[in-house]
Every structure is written in C-alpha cells, then in structure tokens.
Amino acid sequence: MGIFTDTERCIGCRSCEIACKMEKELPAGPVRPMRVIELGPEKFGERIRYDFIPMNCFHCGRAPCVEACPTGAMQKREDGVVYVDDESCIGCRQCIRACPFGAPQYDPSSGKVVKCDLCMHRVDAGLEPACVAKCPTRAVIAGNAGELRRLAEGRGLNLIQPVHAEDTHAGVVYATRFELSRRV
C-alpha cells in the first residue's frame, strides 16, 4: 500500500493538509501529518521555478521510528502501513528523533505523537485516504506498490525511494516526479 505524488499535478492548494487534519480531528497549529512544501518562486537564470511537494510519511520498509519506539506504539502492519497506536504512545518523541523526514509530529494538546497512517480505517473499508479523495488534481494517489511503480513508469516519472524503503516487498513506495522547469 502506498502513496504516489505527481508534483507536476500538484498545485500547492493544501487541500490535503486540511483533509488530513479534518479526518484526524486535529486542532489548528503546526501539527500537519500531511505538509505541502513550497519551493520558490525563485529565479534560476532566466527561469522562475515554483514547485510543490506534498509530504506525508514514507511508510518505510525498515522504519526507524518503529525501531526507536520504546513501547511498541509505533508499528508496521502487514500491508506496510506504519502507524502509531494512540493508547500506548507515551509522547517520548524518540520516533521524531529517529525519522529523517519529520513525519511523526508531537501534538501538545494530547501529549502524543501524530503521524500519517494512510487513513487505514478508511482504506480497510474500501475508501481512499482523505488526502487522495479530496485532491483537486489527483496529484496524490494511493495504491499498491506494484501498481504505483507501473503508473510511474507509464508516465515517465522518477521514483524516489527513501533510504529505508529499499525493502519494498514488505513496505511502501513513495514516488515523486521532480523535473527542472522547462518554462520560460
């Protein structure tokens, strides 16, 4: 199970950020399990470049956050989804230290860590994750690793796999297209 993001399609509207907050009933504030990173607008020679990268969690094959968690709250399902069990999380934030990508975030209002769990409650009911369902341009898509890889190849996209996601048989593929601007 994975998420595929096409940055050519992403328009930086941040609908996915709010979709996630609404689904997880999170307060306003810095905790954003889905974050859209904006790069630019910045001039490179004659061109201006402006790109948007939605980032949630890579659900790494060998997840450092899972390894770091002392209580076993942070865990990985059989289909690859990495999630945190609210009940056993003690808010020690070791997972935050371990993750190179900033995926787990500390929510001071609950004293616990929040992280993208691929909306597994929706996925298990046959629905798409919230960010996928609401994305206006279908820039963020969910599917199984094989499907996503074929989709990426079909569109001539580069797959970017984080360091810990080599073992994609058990894990999840996160694919991004990242092209230099051809725009004048």
Next chain:
Amino acid sequence: MKEEFPIPLASDTTSGRYREEYPGIGECEVVETVCSNQCETMCGIKAYVHEGRIRRVYGNEAHPISRGGLCTKGQFMGLYPYSPYRVKYPMITQRDGSKKRVTWSEALDFIADRLKEVREKYGPGALAYFGSGRTDQQERWLGHMFMELYGSPNVTGTGPLCGENNGVGAHFTFGSTFGLGRQTQGCEDWVNSKCIFICGKNVMETEVVTSQWLIEAKERGAKLIVMDPRYTKTAAKADLYLQHRPGTDVGVFNAMMHVIIEEDLYDHDFVSRWCHGWEKFREFILKYYSPERMEELTWVPAEKLRKAARMFATLTPSTIVSNHGTAQQYNGTNNGRATAILTAIVGNLGKPGGGWTVMHQTRGAYPTGLPPDAKPKDGVTKDEKFLLNGWWGRTIGMRYKGNQYCPPHPYGTSLADWWDFVYEGKIRALIWNGNQACNQPNGYYVREALKKLDISVHLGLWANTTGKLSTVVLPICYGFEFDGTTHHANERRLEWHRKVVDPLWEQRPGRDFWIALARRFGWDLTKYVGKTPESVHDYFVKAWPLSYGQTAKFCKENLGRAWWPHLKGEELPMYYMYMEDQNYPGTDTRFPTPKKKVMLYSEELEELGYDPIPVLHEPTESVVRTPKVAEEYPLTLTTGHVAETYHEQGRYLPWGADLQPHQFVNIHPDTAKALGIEDGDMVYVESRRAIVKAKARVNHAVHPRVVWMPEGWDEEQPFFPYAPTDLLLPSEIDPFYGQAQYKGSGLVKVYKADSDDPLTGVGPKKEALKGPMMKLKLFTGWYAKPFTEIEREQCRNLMEEDVQAMRGE
C-alpha cells in the same frame, strides 16, 4: 411576538439524503450539496452528519466538474455552522456604539419604520441595496423584487466590483440579449484546446478544483500561456509566462493582434464573413500597437509578445481564460473587448476547445417578473427620465438602455460609485451584506460615509467591520443551513444547495428578511414566489425565457449540468454558444449585435462616448499617468486572493487563519534589499490615501517595481487582525461600468515598521476623506472626444491631459 417566516429552511427532506456507515464514526446521514460560492466552481459535496453534528465533509465524485475534488474552503463549509464568530442574533446599534440584541420582529419593525420615513422625506431613490458574492441567489432575487416595489433603482451587486466587466466588453463584441456576453463553453472543454491563454486569472489559487481541467488539458498536449504581474501557482504550470505592468493588459492583447495581423495568422474566412470593422480595426492596431512600442509600456519583451501571439494563433483551437485580472481595472471594459476580439479573429468562436472561456461570466438576466401593475406609481422605476438621470451613478454605461430588467444592473450602478452620493445626502439608507467596509477601495472614505446614513442594515455572516459600522445587523444562514439556490457558477450553471444542519442560533436565510420586510409595507411576496425554496427558485428562472428549464428539479437531477440557455420545452440546455449553424436563443442571428457580426469596431460604444476599438488607458494612478506621484510612491500596487481562504470566508476559523496567517506584501528581493527589508519583517505599505501594515514576503514572484497584496483581512478578525489592503486603493472607478481598481491599484511606498503589532500606526491620510482625487470631468471629458482625436493621442503622452485635468487646468 415571534416572527413567522412562511418559507421553511427546507421542504424536500428526502432527495439527496441517505444513510451510510462511516468507518470509525458509525451510521451517518449523508447530505449531497454544494459549496456556496467561495469561488465559481461550486463543487459537489457530501456532508456526513452523525447524531446531529457534521463530522466529515468530502467532495462528491458524481459532480462532473469537481469529480470529488474539494479545496480547503469547501472543507470549511462543515465548520462554519459552529463558529462562535458568526452573527448569531439581530442587533441594533445604540447611541454609544454598542450593539443591543433584539428579536427579528423588533429589528424588522425598526427597519421598516425607518425606510418608510426615508421614502417619505427623500423619495424611493434614497434607498440602495448591495448583494455580495456570498448572497444566496434567492435572497438576491427577492431583494430585487422588494426594491422594485419600493421604487428604487439603486440595486447593485458584485458585478462592477468583481469579474463582470469582461462580460460588458464581450456584449459589445459578440452580442447578447440582456447586456452581458457570457462564457461561451465550459471549463471541461479545455481538454479540447491546443493552447490556453490564461490572462488575469490565477486558476490554481482562485478556482482550485477547476484547475484539474487545465492539468488534464496540459497532459493531452495543450500549451499554457500565463500572463500575470505575479508568478502564481498558475504560472508555475505555464509553458510561456508573461509578466506585464499592472493595468497595461490591452497593450499586450493589442500587440498580439498586431503580430497576428502582420504575420497573416488570423482566420480569413471568419474575419471576412463574420466580423465588422476589420479595415478600421486593422489600420488602428498596425499603426499604434507594435510589440516594440508596447514593450515600453507593458514591460513585456517584444519577443515574448510575438511568441505568445504565434502560439495562440497557430495552436488552434485555442481559448482565452480570464477573470478579475482583466475585469478589475480602470480599463476593464476595453480588456473584455480585447480578449473577445483576439479569440474571434483567430477563428475560435463556436468550436470545441475554442471560444471565450473567461470565467465568472455566467450570470443570466433573471428579471423579477413583477407585473406592471405591481410597481408603485410614484416609484423611480416607472419614470424613464429619472431612470437615466436619477440613478445614483455617473458612468457612461448608464446611458445605455440595454438591459432594464436585470438587477444588479450591468451598467452604471456600482457600490464604489455610491459613496459620493451618500456624502451629498442623496442616498440615505443602505441594505447590504458581505464585508464592503473592508473591501471597498479607499475604505476610510467609505467608513466615514456610513456615519451619514439614516440607516444601514447588514445581513451578516461574520462579526466584521461592516456589521460593526451598520445600524442593524441581522444573522443570515449560510449554505449548509438551508435549502436554496447558489449564486451562479462557471459554465453558466446554477446549483441547488441542501440543508445539512439547522442554524445554531437565530440565523434565517436572507430570503426571509425580504419577505418579512415587504409584508410590513403591505406586499406579500409569497403571492408571486410561493412558499417553498423550490417555488421561489422556479418563479425566477421561469421569469426569463433563457433560463426556463433551470428549475429546482432539473438542478437537483442534473448536478453540475444545469446551465442556461435552457428554453421552455427543450429537454437539455445549450452548451456551446455562438456556433455557426445556431442563432443566439431568442434571436434570428448568430451574433446579436447591431451589424449581426462580431464587432471589431463598435459604433455603439462610440456613440456612448467610449472607445470603439480597445485602447490602452492607464490606471488613474500609475508611473506613466502620474509620474509626480511616483516620485514619492514608486511601487505599483496590485491585489488579489490567496487559495486557502476567500474574502472573510475561512479567516474566522483557526484552521483557515492558520494556513495564511498574515496579510502580506509580495516584494522582489532587489527591492527589499534596497529598502532594508527582509522576508518576514513587518512593514508599512502607504498610498496617498492610507497606511496599512503587512508582513514582507520576499521572492521572485513580482517585478522589482511592483508589489502584490492579498485582500480578506479585517481589523475585527479574531486571529491576525489587520487593517485591510483595499484601504489603500484609489476611489476612482472605471468610466464605463463603475469598476473599482483592484488591479493596477495605484502607487505605494513600503518601509520597515517599528512594531510587529499589525494595528498600530495604520489609518487614513487626510486625502482619503476627499474621496476621488480626480475630478468627474476627467471621465466624461476624455471619452466624449471624437474618435480621431483619441486616435492621435494613442499611446503617447496619455497622462498629460489627465494630469492637467487633475490639477484643474
């Protein structure tokens, strides 16, 4: 005594509602509805209600335009019913400025008494009504009906403040039967285009969900040309980007047409068979609008102008997308004319993938349909003479008799034009909604004017400055709180919206206000419109032949597909307009213009005193028109919107304010450096009229000599209050339609602020309270000239006469 409201919040409680299990929550009632005009896409929504409370808001995949997509604002629809910052109860302002809570009956009695006094003392023309973009269409319709019965012609809406100016230009080019040219085909049709010229429309940030159709078009090989003073999220997807000086759009369009004519890239067949005035038009463009000459005025390199022209003319069918960027200018009517002509001469009209897909141009005529004997004998609307001279407005368009029955009237009556008449004591009473105390140009002038009114009534959603400064504030329902008709959507659509939850406090739909007020004058509006939300909708759509089929039933059963023209007896509405083998509905011709052709040269406009061919006129305050002002205020200001919130919508929610907390000013890095400003610094932005504060946002999006600011903030907002951007803007309005200059918005200077507090150091300058700084004669004087004189002065020393006029010479 409790006020009786004859129309229920919802009558049909079965269609569009069903039960569905939601994982993690349980069984929910799902209500299918739409967003209420936070843009013009009007996305399909599925709202999930559990134990009486909205728990989730998702898009509706069944909506053919939105296809399940939903932006941040659409999601916020589910939070608005619960916000503590809503206007909850009717309130009347006391002498000491505080608000006293009253009942609906008390408020309505008070208003009716005061309005009767006003009519008695000053005549019906002393009352004015403004409906905002968030006004439910039924509220607007009934407001017009009330005003007709009261006898006042002073009905206006967002037309001359928003995007309608383009439709005015298109009317004088392609023609229409009610005074406004409209979007010729839908946004999904973009997938059939080979080239899409997006000029003055930031689709990705202002029609977020509709962007998917541009993305899809691109993936099918369409080339995108984006023209915008700012490198926006739309520009980020462009194949060719043009950055022009705000207000000089006609310079770009006419230069492109120069290339198209000179390089023989136009559609000869279409021009010879379907265009009027080609010779005069051709001569004029070739003489004055070469790309080299326009480079000087527009700041766009000639080579880029040529490239854009060639792409647009050869990669056909091509289409033009625009909206506020071109409409909201001093030269807005000419902008509409220029884009209409540009797409026409390339041969795009009446073709899939072609046309004029300028957005927001979708409102129909929708007359009130009142029988003649219902209107008062002493009413203004009966008096022809009064109609032309007595409407409180001065623009040229007022002299045009085009559409007498489509309020808000397309010509002449603009809210931005009314304030002088308030100061003169001609307008004494105002009924309005929205937040125009923050969105009107030169807002301090407006806020002072409010003190002179005998009564102002705010139909309010949010506790904002407009409500604070109004005599009476009434709590109005918003989209999820009742069944009704959204105000128009792209593709010439109307959408039906459904009640998801009951209003939490004493809010009522705006339509109830008008019916209850009318009753106090002895008029029973339900006699005409019936007593259900559906009957109100049907009454008005049937009052205009072209919308006869857009009934409530049709809207409900054809989500995203209920547009006009839809004539009586026809099963389906017409999608493509101006097709070759088709007459404009209700006429015997393809193009309902005086010559039954596309008017490249418009004698109609010439007779009225406007430019018969689009001409580049500078904004009233610019580096070219007012160079002396530019010495102290060197930066050109232009304004717009952010994606995450819209006007005040979303700003009263913590999640909304969180996304874009601060009012900001977009500055180029070189300019910032020269001013000693860093990204994130609090700065003052000062015009001749006002001083506001904003956070500096330093990046390469803007030209070094241009700054950009978003609107939407208000001093009364609970999170991140700011004195709003529009306070800076000039009072001068476009001479034809009364459009306020939200683009090409005058000149400013920017400097670092001493404190981070957004509300200290801001305020009006004494010039603000003088209102328009340019004399009235400037407007009529310039345009009343015979064409040959204008021709002579074209593109050279345009400002000289204006400067003289301004100095009173």
